[in-house]
Amino acid sequence: MTITSINHNPNNDSKYARHRSIWKGSKNQLRLAIASLQGTRGVTVYEYCDQPIAMNAAFNRDWGVALSAARLPPKRSEILGSWDVAPPTRKIEQAVPGDLRSDLKLLWTDFMVTAARRIGFSNGAGATTNDRYGGKSVLVFAPGPASFDIMLSKYGFGDDLKRNHHFYHWQARGRSFDGLVNVDDYETEDGLTLYVVA
Numbered sequence: 001m002t003i004t005s006i007n008h009n010p011n012n013d014s015k016y017a018r019h020r021s022i023w024k025g026s027k028n029q030l031r032l033a034i035a036s037l038q039g040t041r042g043v044t045v046y047e048y049c050d051q052p053i054a055m056n057a058a059f060n061r062d063w064g065v066a067l068s069a070a071r072l073p074p075k076r077s078e079i080l081g082s083w084d085v086a087p088p089t090r091k092i093e094q095a096v097p098g099d100l101r102s103d104l105k106l107l108w109t110d111f112m113v114t115a116a117r118r119i120g121f122s123n124g125a126g127a128t129t130n131d132r133y134g135g136k137s138v139l140v141f142a143p144g145p146a147s148f149d150i151m152l153s154k155y156g157f158g159d160d161l162k163r164n165h166h167f168y169h170w171q172a173r174g175r176s177f178d179g180l181v182n183v184d185d186y187e188t189e190d191g192l193t194l195y196v197v198a
Helices: 028-039 050-063 092-093 098-118
Strands: 018-021 048-052 068-071 137-143 147-153 168-171
Touching: 018 028, 028 137, 028 147, 048 050, 068 092, 068 098, 092 098, 092 137, 098 137, 098 147, 098 168
Parallel strands: none
Antiparallel strands: 018 168, 048 137, 137 147, 147 168
């Protein structure tokens, strides 16, 4: 397994995404992460920044992916049921290096459910149908020759919002990668640090 973004915060609902603060002091970590990817040789950064409906339409047009997830009724052995999402399209699979395609498939449901609940279309808890946020969101897909990154921020770059908003960051690398654990992974939405006892 080459996934390098595994959630360490038990309060986060994503299993694989790092849940990072958009702002750390005066530094916008989302902008810095995108700039870092743009400066990495061989990485192509596809950045979408718009109101959710327009952004979903653009992402769907480019990749054939609708950001939607349906909560299926629970089966006998389940309590909450399971999520039904479309698999990655051939186009998005082919953009990812061959040795990381299994990682993309593993992360895919996690990404799709998170995206659908925040900026897409979902019938499950956290669906955005009654949400009052009308600003821009950010979605980034950045495949490279030995990596891929997916970032999602419901609140865009957080320029005019309170400083404790977060973004999701899924990563996979074909070789070792530094910085697997970040203090953001242990913070709640309110900025409280969670201590994990091993």
